[in-house]
Amino acid sequence: MTQVYDHGGGVRSLQVPIPDNPLGHTLVYVVDTDRGPVLIDTGWDDPASWDALAEGLTACGTSPEEIHGVVITHHHPDHHGLSGQVREASGAWIAMHEADGAIVRRARSTRPERWLTYMSAKLAAAGAPEDHLAPLRAARPRSVPGLAPALPDREIVPGELLALPGRRLRAIWTPGHTPGHVCLHLEEAHPGRLPGHGRLFSGDHLLPEITPHIGxxxxxxxxxxxDPLGDYLDSLERVGRLAPAEVLPAHQHAFTDAASRVRELLTHHEDRLTGLLTLLTEPLTPWQLAERMEWNRPWAQIPYGSRNIAVSEAEAHLRRLVKLGRAEAVAGSEPVTYMAV
Incomplete structure (x- = not known):
């Protein structure tokens, strides 16, 4: 049975599984409105995930056919994957920030060959070895996932209330994890009378125990x-100032004291940037830096696809250091290397 949790005040969450992923599931929120239920995110596009979503909605006394609208925190497939199927079942609208809507449109219009060529070139420029590049260059175009996500038909405008009859849900633009990531501030009294200002649907921006990927x-x-990391750090501070009574994230569990979690994440990234400077006493490519960074397992045990993500995160941190004037590219190096200043 799909796990359903009632958060009170017409808000429930459903655990929608992510196949073969250590995160386990996405928390999809069902928000009651005067026009019918609205979903915040939908989960991964997979038959088992769809069955879990439908089962959870039934447990909430509704169904996919009765969904009024879908609000997407960001375009990643564990959040936006089932949006199209929900719309087909119900005629629901789909809302997304324009920056992530542009990514969806680009994904639908870009040939798979173009993505493979682009990713190969990016990784080569980051210093990836030939044995890592070879599978990408040999990949069949049809093996590229996520190229046909549902097109949104409404734009989430930062700072504005969403058109949810009977509710006050305000969009907060929080770029970093993606350029168009949004948190959603439910500006209503907390049903449990917890101190603070309403509740925050935080997507992947603010999680209780995980540091979101910044690539x-x-x-x-x-x-x-x-400068995605710079965007993320600025967005964190903005969310901290909201002082919500409770945070309802897309993974793990609800939590309080958002300001404390924001401080932890700001400290984590500052410590990480400082640690990277000690590695950059010698010229390193982004790939070499990723190999030396601390991850949740040794580099040799990191799967192929996760290495691409790790290198992207290493480069995001490098860009932040360069922007702060704490590191610089070594002139004439190819692939480009970086050193601390």
Whole structure:
């Protein structure tokens, strides 16, 4: 049976499984409105996940056919994957921040070959060895997942209340994990009278025990040098100032004292940046830096796909150090290496 939890005040959560993933599941929230239930995120596009979502909605006294709308915190497939199927079942609208909506449109229009070529070039520029690049170069285009996510039909505008009749749900733009990630502030009294300002649906931005992945914003047609980690740290401080009574994240469990968790994450990233400077006493490519960084397991045990994510996170930290003037690229190096200043 799908686990369903009643958070009070017309808000429930469902555990929708993520196949073969250590996170286990996505918490999909069901918010009652005067026009019918609205989902915050939908879960991974998989038959077992769909069955769990439908089963959970039945336990809530509703069904996929009765969903009024879908609000997406960000475009990742464990959040947006089932949105299209929900819309097909119910006619529900789908809302997403424009920055992530652009990624969805790009994913649908970009040929798989283009993505494979782009990722191979990015990894080569980061210093990936040939044995890591070879499988990407030999991959069949149809093996690239997530290229047809559902197109949103409403835009989430930061700072504005969403059109949820009978509810006060305000969008807070929190880029970093993705460029268009949003948290959603339910500006209503906490049903358990906890101190603070309403409740915050935090997506992947603020989790109780996990540090969200901060990688690069991938766009094959845009050469802009972004600063995702800087965006994330700024967004964290903005969420901390909201002082919600309770945080309802997309993974793990609900928690209180958002400000304390924000401080922990800010400290974690500052400590990590400081630690990376000690590694950059010699020139290192992003790949070499990733090999030397501390992860939840030794580098040799990190799976192939996770290494791509790790290198992306290493490069996001490098970009932050360069922007702060604490590291710089070594002139003439190819692939490019970096050193502490």
């Amino acid at each position: 690069l914003y991938e766009d094959p047609d845009d050469a802009t040098v972004t």
